[in-house]
Amino acid sequence: MLQLQNLYKIYKEGDIETVALREAxxxxxxxxxxxxxxxxxxxxxxxxxxxxxxxxxxxxRVVIDGTDIAxxxxxxxxxxxxxxxxxxxxxxxxxxxxxxxxxxxxxxxxARRKDARRRAQELLAEVGLAQRMQHRPAMxxxxxxQRVAIAVALANEPALLxxxxxxxxxxxxxxxxxxxxxxxxxxxxxxxxxxxxxxxxVAARAHRQVLIADGQLFEQAAAHG
Ligand SMILES: Nc1ncnc2c1ncn2[C@@H]1O[C@H](COP(=O)(O)OP(=O)(O)O)[C@@H](O)[C@H]1O
Ligand SMILES: [Mg+2]
Numbered sequence: 001m002l003q004l005q006n007l008y009k010i011y012k013e014g015d016i017e018t019v020a021l022r023e024a025x026x027x028x029x030x031x032x033x034x035x036x037x038x039x040x041x042x043x044x045x046x047x048x049x050x051x052x053x054x055x056x057x058x059x060x061r062v063v064i065d066g067t068d069i070a071x072x073x074x075x076x077x078x079x080x081x082x083x084x085x086x087x088x089x090x091x092x093x094x095x096x097x098x099x100x101x102x103x104x105x106x107x108x109x110x111a112r113r114k115d116a117r118r119r120a121q122e123l124l125a126e127v128g129l130a131q132r133m134q135h136r137p138a139m140x141x142x143x144x145x146q147r148v149a150i151a152v153a154l155a156n157e158p159a160l161l162x163x164x165x166x167x168x169x170x171x172x173x174x175x176x177x178x179x180x181x182x183x184x185x186x187x188x189x190x191x192x193x194x195x196x197x198x199x200x201x202v203a204a205r206a207h208r209q210v211l212i213a214d215g216q217l218f219e220q221a222a223a224h225g
Contacts, residue, residue: 002028007060020046035206044196086153090168093149101133123151143174
């Protein structure tokens, strides 16, 4: 599904170079749920932006379903991202003046889907928001907003869902409910899931944990018992 090969990402600001990723390697199987953990500044968001095709590496390959997305043109990469990848961030995923339903409909309409309204309603019901479809983001709780964001990200049936600290602004009980929802979607849709977090409880929901430290990835041994 996903293969990262010897990825390097170097940020240059004037004379200062920051090596955010070095020799990063990772293989994720279809349907797997992987958590990438690490401290602030370790390179988590950088890694996710490369997997999501929002940035390109200085060296190495990002292979998704056989395509090295680092070798695509900007336009091709944008199209690939629209069709194959869903992304949810910590906050501000939604368009503030649209209702929950309209937010989910937006990517469906962009993809010219005729069943946009019905599909948006189904997705919102699936994330437990059948009673909140006509609410705008400001009228929803933080957990509800993140559920809407997950529905938006799933609208065009991506094979790969990426999440960057998606529970970072939620209290721990709400965060765990959002993670339980992701685990359910991972199982029911055979969705491949890569979640970046500094929260150990969030990471514990994943099948597999990978630690990132100083831009390098390390497989974590599975917990016993
Ligand atoms: N656009 C950027 N320009 C310069 N340095 C950056 C940029 N984005 C991130 N960095 C640096 O790269 C390193 C990794 O950052 P990041 O991927 O955001 O880590 P994390 O998400 O784990 O907190 C940090 O040292 C950060 O300061
Ligand atoms: Mg980050």
